[in-house]
Amino acid sequence: MSATHPFGAGPRGNIDPILNEVMHALDRLLTDNESTAIDLSSLPFGPGEIEELEEQLGIGEIKAELDALGKSLIRETIYPGVWWLEHRNTDGETAGRYIEITRVPEILKAQDADIGAGLKQLNRRLEPVGDAAVT
Amino acid sequence: MELLDFARGPALQFGLYAFVIGTVWRLLGILLLAAKPDHSAPRKRGGILAALKVISSRSVTAREFRQDTLYASVLGYVLHIGLFVIVFLFVPHILFFKGLIGLEWPGLPNNVIYFVGVITAGVGVALLLRRMTHPVLKLISNFDDYFSWVVTMAPIITGLIIPIRFGIRYETLLAIHILSIAVLLTWLPFGKLAHAFLVFFSRGTTGMVLERRGAKT
Amino acid sequence: MKDERTLGEVLLAKGVSRRGFMKYCSATASLLALPPAMVPRIASALESARRPSVIWLSFQECTGCTESLTRSSSPTLEGLIFDSISLDYHHTLQAASGDAAEAARHAAMEENRGEYLVLVDGSIPLGNPGYSTIAGISNVDMLKETVADAAAVISVGSCAAFGGIPGANPNPTGAVAVNELVKDMPVVNLPGCPPIPTVITAVLAQFLTFGQLPDLDHYGRPRAFFGQTIHDRCYRRPFYEQGRFAETFDDEGARLGWCLYKLGCRGPITYNACATVKWNQGTSFPIESGHPCLGCSEPGFWDEGGFYQPISTARIGGGTALGTAVAAGAAIGAAAAAMSRRRQAKTIKEG
Ligand code: HEM
Ligand code: HEM
Ligand code: SF4
Ligand code: SF4
Numbered sequence: 001m002s003a004t005h006p007f008g009a010g011p012r013g014n015i016d017p018i019l020n021e022v023m024h025a026l027d028r029l030l031t032d033n034e035s036t037a038i039d040l041s042s043l044p045f046g047p048g049e050i051e052e053l054e055e056q057l058g059i060g061e062i063k064a065e066l067d068a069l070g071k072s073l074i075r076e077t078i079y080p081g082v083w084w085l086e087h088r089n090t091d092g093e094t095a096g097r098y099i100e101i102t103r104v105p106e107i108l109k110a111q112d113a114d115i116g117a118g119l120k121q122l123n124r125r126l127e128p129v130g131d132a133a134v135t
Numbered sequence: 136m137e138l139l140d141f142a143r144g145p146a147l148q149f150g151l152y153a154f155v156i157g158t159v160w161r162l163l164g165i166l167l168l169a170a171k172p173d174h175s176a177p178r179k180r181g182g183i184l185a186a187l188k189v190i191s192s193r194s195v196t197a198r199e200f201r202q203d204t205l206y207a208s209v210l211g212y213v214l215h216i217g218l219f220v221i222v223f224l225f226v227p228h229i230l231f232f233k234g235l236i237g238l239e240w241p242g243l244p245n246n247v248i249y250f251v252g253v254i255t256a257g258v259g260v261a262l263l264l265r266r267m268t269h270p271v272l273k274l275i276s277n278f279d280d281y282f283s284w285v286v287t288m289a290p291i292i293t294g295l296i297i298p299i300r301f302g303i304r305y306e307t308l309l310a311i312h313i314l315s316i317a318v319l320l321t322w323l324p325f326g327k328l329a330h331a332f333l334v335f336f337s338r339g340t341t342g343m344v345l346e347r348r349g350a351k352t
Numbered sequence: 353m354k355d356e357r358t359l360g361e362v363l364l365a366k367g368v369s370r371r372g373f374m375k376y377c378s379a380t381a382s383l384l385a386l387p388p389a390m391v392p393r394i395a396s397a398l399e400s401a402r403r404p405s406v407i408w409l410s411f412q413e414c415t416g417c418t419e420s421l422t423r424s425s426s427p428t429l430e431g432l433i434f435d436s437i438s439l440d441y442h443h444t445l446q447a448a449s450g451d452a453a454e455a456a457r458h459a460a461m462e463e464n465r466g467e468y469l470v471l472v473d474g475s476i477p478l479g480n481p482g483y484s485t486i487a488g489i490s491n492v493d494m495l496k497e498t499v500a501d502a503a504a505v506i507s508v509g510s511c512a513a514f515g516g517i518p519g520a521n522p523n524p525t526g527a528v529a530v531n532e533l534v535k536d537m538p539v540v541n542l543p544g545c546p547p548i549p550t551v552i553t554a555v556l557a558q559f560l561t562f563g564q565l566p567d568l569d570h571y572g573r574p575r576a577f578f579g580q581t582i583h584d585r586c587y588r589r590p591f592y593e594q595g596r597f598a599e600t601f602d603d604e605g606a607r608l609g610w611c612l613y614k615l616g617c618r619g620p621i622t623y624n625a626c627a628t629v630k631w632n633q634g635t636s637f638p639i640e641s642g643h644p645c646l647g648c649s650e651p652g653f654w655d656e657g658g659f660y661q662p663i664s665t666a667r668i669g670g671g672t673a674l675g676t677a678v679a680a681g682a683a684i685g686a687a688a689a690a691m692s693r694r695r696q697a698k699t700i701k702e703g
Contacts, residue, residue, distance in 0.1 A: 013587060013590070037387075037388030037389065038388070039381070039382050039387070039388050041382050041628070041629070041634060042382070042385055042628055043628065044585040044586065044587050044627045044628050045587065046587030046588070046609075046640070047587075047609070047636070047640055049587070066371060066375075068368070068369045068371045068372030068375060069368060069372040069375055069376060070375075072375060087375050087378065087379065089633070093632075093633035094633055094634055095375075095379050095633065096378055096379055096382050098378070098388060100388075106374070107371055107374055107375065111369075111370035111371060111374070112370075113370040114369050114370045114371065117369075139621070147666075151674070151677075152673075152677045155674055155677035155678055155681060156677050156678075156680050156681035156684065157681065158681065159677075159678050159680075159681025159682050159684075159685055160681040160682075160684040160685040160688065161685065162685065163681070163682055163685025163686055163688075163689060164684075164685040164686075164688040164689045164692075165689075166689075167685070167686060167689030167690070167693075168689055168692060168693065168696075226595055226597065226613070226614070227613070227662070227663075227664040228664070230613075230614065230662040230664045230665055231664045231665065231666050232666075233662075233665070234661070234662075234664075234665030234666035235666040242595060243595060244593065244594045244595035244596075245592065245593045245594070245595055246593050246594065246595075247595075305581055305583070305620055305621060306621050309621070
């Protein structure tokens with residue numbers, strides 16, 4: 001930490017409590033199969049603190065990018081089952097940051113409504129062929 | 136913020152005026168009194184030095200009584216030193232004085248002040264218990280003693296509650312704190328708390344009189 | 353004009369995917385300070401929600417509040433929430449003007465009788481109706497007429513909520529807040545100069561999602577956003593407790609990010625969400641940028657002494673007043689002493 005870092009002389013505020021919460025949530029995921037999501041926007045972070053939290057959680061094996069109403073980054077951390085989610089709006093501004101403790105974040109899964117819409121579209125494309133269409 | 140505005144404005148203003156008027160009034164009222172004529176020949180000349188000597192010597196209990204009064208003396212010292220530290224070394228307080236008199240001095244971390252506050256409050260309670268149980272003290276204590284205790288303790292207790300909050304809004308607690316200070320300021324010159332400024336004159340006078348009589352001080 | 357489509361249908365028509373909708377619901381949950389576990393409930397509520405009709409009235413104001421809300425040119429997630437209401441009248445934003453605009457207002461009121469929301473920014477002058485008029489109608493008259501059949505009123509910004517700058521001493525126009533004129537229906541105050549845009553959209557989102565207005569504090573502010581002081585959520589708080597204060601804006605303490613109390617920070621007595629919700633899509637908030645809180649979401653904040661004076665600064669008469677007090681004390685003291693001297697002399701003579 002550089003001398004001018006606001007926390008150079010002070011406490012580390014939020015990071016340790018959050019890591020603790022994540023640890024307990026992981027434990028619940030393993031034992032009770034219960035998922036947890038932490039909304040980081042409800043916590044009072046100081047400058048640089050979120051970045052430090054992100055650094056502490058590190059970058060794991062999976063990285064995904066979602067493009068719906070702006071980009072979203074979904075990344076597994078070095079702790080399997082702990083995901084870092086960042087929603088951006090169409091301006092690329094951060095609209096929400098979450099830590100999800102789950103096997104697969106819900107938003108990665110294909111959604112029934114979209115599957116249905118996709119199915120319809122595919123159907124329409126194959127219509128001329130006639131018998132290939134699923135109805 | 137209405138209660139806070141009242142506390143900060145009219146209430147504190149009233150307290151401060153009452154304090155200043157009362158203090159000057161009581162001091163002049165006593166200092167301008169004619170000394171009782173003393174026709175005896177002085178053993179020694181009781182001057183300022185004699186006064187200063189007693190003002191300081193009475194800060195320590197005479198050896199003969201030291202053992203018996205140790206508990207009370209220690210508590211008394213802690214109470215006063217605590218009050219001094221809280222009132223004059225807490226940064227928000229210092230900034231209050233800065234607005235009033237334009238001077239500023241370094242303070243202590245708030246955590247230290249809270250700690251001193253708890254100790255001081257505890258000592259205050261111990262002194263009250265002693266007053267209520269001590270066979271002699273109990274007899275010679277009157278309303279003034281108890282009321283003075285209450286108005287001294289009130290700012291300490293209400294001040295300590297501010298950082299604790301108990302779910303109450305900061306402005307409300309602050310307003311109560313300031314109102315308690317207004318009460319203290321109003322009462323201080325008129326009751327026994329006037330010892331804060333009179334104690335030096337009473338000791339000084341005692342010193343001069345005793346010196347004149349040639350007594351050991 | 354009345355739009356009967358549900359929000360789900362509107363979003364679908366805009367080509368928003370289900371994942372996009374989930375993102376939108378997460379953002380709504382964040383906005384409402386609800387735990388992420390509530391997202392599915394929000395999703396099902398929003399899918400079938402009807403878009404509320406909103407009439408926005410602007411009185412004595414600087415357009416800063418509208419600016420705060422519409423700052424972004426392309427749709428943000430919060431912007432979408434704003435888009436999902438049916439804004440039927442806003443004389444700064446709408447294309448129509450004059451009679452056509454007033455007709456739109458009347459039509460919206462007629463079609464959504466008892467259901468529409470009225471958003472107000474700016475205070476209302478009572479001094480002389482001519483101080484502020486729209487289409488020749490005085491602000492008071494327009495407010496009273498428009499709220500008559502509304503479901504609720506939302507006062508956006510400190511001017512509408514508390515009188516703001518127009519209402520500051522000496523208040524030349526006799527400006528008053530909305531809730532001084534509207535007494536018989538819920539008035540939600542969203543003070544701030546300007547208010548945090550997120551807070552405005554959150555209240556709309558809550559109305560949209562649950563058909564309810566938020567729980568309010570004694571100043572009519574939603575507790576979810578105005579329930580805690582800036583000081584209670586300030587990341588510089590540890591420095592406050594340690595007694596580490598910036599003394600000027602460019603000293604070592606200021607550079608190290610120490611507490612701004614000595615520079616006049618109003619954080620301890622100011623209820624707002626800046627320290628957590630932050631500004632500009634969560635970028636930072638004034639204290640994070642090195643400036644003390646001005647207390648902009650509190651009533652009468654313009655008249656609470658200098659912005660750069662510490663809040664505990666004595667705000668009571670100084671030198672001359674105290675000098676008078678000393679003189680008064682001296683007079684009483686001297687009189688008291690003279691009286692007792694006389695009594696003493698009498699006693700000696702008699703005795
Ligand atoms: C441990 C005990 C105490 C604590 C924690 C405490 C705390 C506070 C706090 C937090 C303020 C608020 C400043 C602000 O933000 O406006 C304050 C103001 C003040 N306190 Fe105390 N206090 C304590 C004891 C006392 C005592 C014993 C006195 C005097 C006998 C006193 C006199 C004052 C005065 C004069 C103010 C300024 C009022 C103003 O803000 O306008 N305090 N105190
Ligand atoms: C320079 C200032 C002061 C001096 C020299 C002084 C001195 C004394 C002395 C000698 C006693 C008797 C001690 C005892 O009974 O053991 C006493 C008691 C007391 N003083 Fe002070 N005092 C001062 C200021 C104050 C102030 C400003 C307050 C309150 C705001 C205060 C509150 C009290 C109280 C409540 C007691 C009674 C304690 C008990 O119950 O025994 N004093 N003081
Ligand atoms: S900067 Fe302001 S809000 Fe933050 S701790 Fe200091 S006084 Fe409180
Ligand atoms: S930090 Fe204070 S003055 Fe600044 S916007 Fe927030 S409430 Fe208003």
